[in-house]
Amino acid sequence: MGEKIIKEIISTSVLIDQGRMFFKNSNDDYGGEKPESxxxxxPKILDHILVAHLVAIEVAKCSDENEEMRLKLTSLINxxxxxxxxxxxxxxGRSKSISPQADVTGTHIEISGLLKDIKDRK
Incomplete structure (x- = not known):
């Protein structure tokens, strides 16, 4: 298992716990024997971070040759x-933009084009 993927597994786990600070669990009796937190x-919003965590674990298990699985995992995470x-x-509360600048749509970005622009400026 690579060091980078281990960091991602840990980071996503931490993000889920940090999310619990902002988005509390429902107040039902499920897990009554557990600590209050x-x-x-x-909450559903944390499910999506949990998916990222589970994807990181799957990537760690996945062999480099299994391109089909990597594509599926990439699609899932996106x-x-x-x-x-x-x-x-x-x-x-940001379903609408507050400033006019934030409401302007972006454009398709190619990293190769951005890198070429930097080279051309030198």
Missing amino acids: RRGMR EHLGHFISIAQHEV
């Missing part, structure tokens, strides 16, 4: 990233 059901951002924007 672990009782109830996890899908859940979009869901997480949508829920987070609603949670912080």
Whole structure:
């Protein structure tokens, strides 16, 4: 297992716990024997971070030759990233942009083009 993927596994686990500070579990009786912070059901917004954590674990198990699995995992993480951002924007009240600059749409970005622009400036 590479050092980078181990860091991702740890980071996503920490993010889930940090998320619990902002998004409390439901107040039902599920897990009544657990510490208070672990009782109830996890809020949906944290499910998407949990998916990232589980993907990191799967990547760690996946051989370098298994390109099909890596593509599936990449697709899965991209899908859940979009869901997480949508829920987070609603949670912080940013379903609409506040400033006119933030409301301007971005453009397609190619890293190779950006790197070429830097070389051309020198």
